[in-house]
Amino acid sequence: MPDQASRADTAWQPSAVQRERDEWRRRRTVRSAAIAALSTLLLLGVVGGAVVSSPGWDRVRETYFDWDKAVSSFPAVLEGLWLNIRVMAVCWVLILLLSLTVAVVRTLRGPVAFPLRLLGTAYVDVFRGLPLLLVIFLLGFGGPALSLQGLPTSPLFWGGAALVLSYSAYVAEVFRAGIESVHPSQRLAGRSLGLSYGQTLRHVVLPQAWRRVIPPLMNDLVSLQKDSGLIAVLGVTDAIRKAQIETALDFNYTPYVVAGVLFCCLTIPMARLTDRYARKKGYHGAGGHL
Amino acid sequence: MTTPRPELLRLDGVRKSFGDHVVLREVDLTVQPGQCVVLIGASGSGKSTLLRCVNLLEVVDDGVITFEGRDITDPRVDGDEVRSRMGMVFQAYNLFPHLDVIGNVTLALRLVHGVAADEARARGLAMLDRVGLAARAQARPDDLSGGQQQRVAIARALVANPRLMLLDEVTSALDPELVGEVLDLLTELKGEGVTMLLNTHEMGFAREVADQVCFLHDGRIHERGRPEQVLGDPQQERTRAFLSRIRAS
Secondary structure, eight states: OHHHHHHHHHHOOOOHHHHHHHHHHHHHHHHHHHHHHHHHHHHHHHHHHHHHTSTTHHHHHHHHOOHHHHHHHHHHHHHHHHHHHHHHHHHHHHHHHHHHHHHHHHHOOSGGGHHHHHHHHHHHHHHHHSOHHHHHHHHHHHHHHHOOTTSOOOHHHHHHHHHHHHHHHHHHHHHHHHHHHSOHHHHHHHHHTTOOHHHHIIIIIHHHHHHHHHHHHHHHHHHHHHHGGGGGGGTOOSHHHHHHHHHHHHTOOHHHHHHHHHHHHHHHHHHHHHHHHHHHTTOTTOSOOO | OOSOOOOSEEEEEEEEEETTEEEEEEEEEEEOTTOEEEEEOOTTSSHHHHHHHHTTSSOOSEEEEEETTEETTSTTSOHHHHHHTEEEEOTTOOOOTTSOHHHHHHHHHHHTSOOOHHHHHHHHHHHHHHTTOGGGTTSOGGGSOHHHHHHHHHHHHHTTOOSEEEEESTTTTSOHHHHHHHHHHHHHHHHTTOOEEEEOSOHHHHHHHOSEEEEEETTEEEEEEOHHHHHHSOOSHHHHHHHHHHHHO
């Protein structure tokens, strides 16, 4: 059967009607692409022109886009970024663990699990409601003040804890949505084979949920990459804090731009990777096209 | 076979409702080892619910289900252990899409029955061979036809040597030309002495394999008996009406 089909395919030549359609589609594509390119250039030109021709442009350029300042501050900012990357990596692992636990707890059924569910729901509600910056301030200054035995008092630790607590509330909801998107018949099938509730969750539900939530998880990871810069407010010398220090030398704000570009260099590849993964897995509506 | 064999499964006065909707009012039923008992009845008559109650996927509101001489409706009974001794096959197959075919078949062997990976694989492959799908062991369920998926589901349910097979409308989701391969397999299993409790709309199949046909109506078994009697010469008006509707369609 397949052989026949492929032989027929090689013999096929498009008819005159089809050739005319293809030609029309090709012309239209070229025309549309030309219009899109032109209008994009025009828009960028207008915006760029407006900025450059503004009365204060020369001062802005000196203060924000000073090439020599960029070069001189680059090593310090890059060094700070390395801290951001480490904070992000450690926090991401902890976020995944905590949020998965919270999500599983929130999907438990039965009156026995009610206190746990209540705790999970309260946690998610509170930490999704609190602005991240506020959590960082509260924990960053309040945490060390507790002087808890065995816990470090460094702003890095408490800033990281704030990131983990805040992000886990969001990510827990992502996991919960994934868990609940697995059709109940899958649980039934697992249980009917004699698997326990936990085994069904571990071997049937979570593997399927996990696959479905990878795109939104990667989205949150991109978000965490840049929000890791917020702990600079505690005085942690990350990229943003380093930029601040460099800026304070001569009130030239170029180091901030350098930090911004470096953050984009981290997040943009991650965003493209997310899109590609989502498309490869055939998620509809997930991941924009470039 | 001089002494009467003890029944494998017995239902006494089983009742199950969902909210105000009473699905099973008072169901009495017995299944002997090696028997094939077929439930028939209109959609919504409670056939699937009955199978789920037996599999302890639903908790009965009242009544007693005895399996291998033990009351499994007792809340102190370990439901997982009971389910591990039954095999259930669903209308929509319910295969695990994230596992390949052999992974589906061996999951319970490894996790529930404590069979080592190598042996589980060997037994799984033998079972797949039995249902004619050994060549597709590495395939994903989504890459199989409906009939193949349902045969994998049967293999998955059968691989741990269950005492009882529960088959819930296993051909209802299949294209007509795929129904035969599944029914042929069930007929063979019946010939091998596998005990089965199933529901179906395939009356020809019921007539062929059933030792007993039970017509479920209004939450009760309205009529029961040999297939040739219930299907060929029904005594109850309701049964006649149901069968004529089935044949008309």
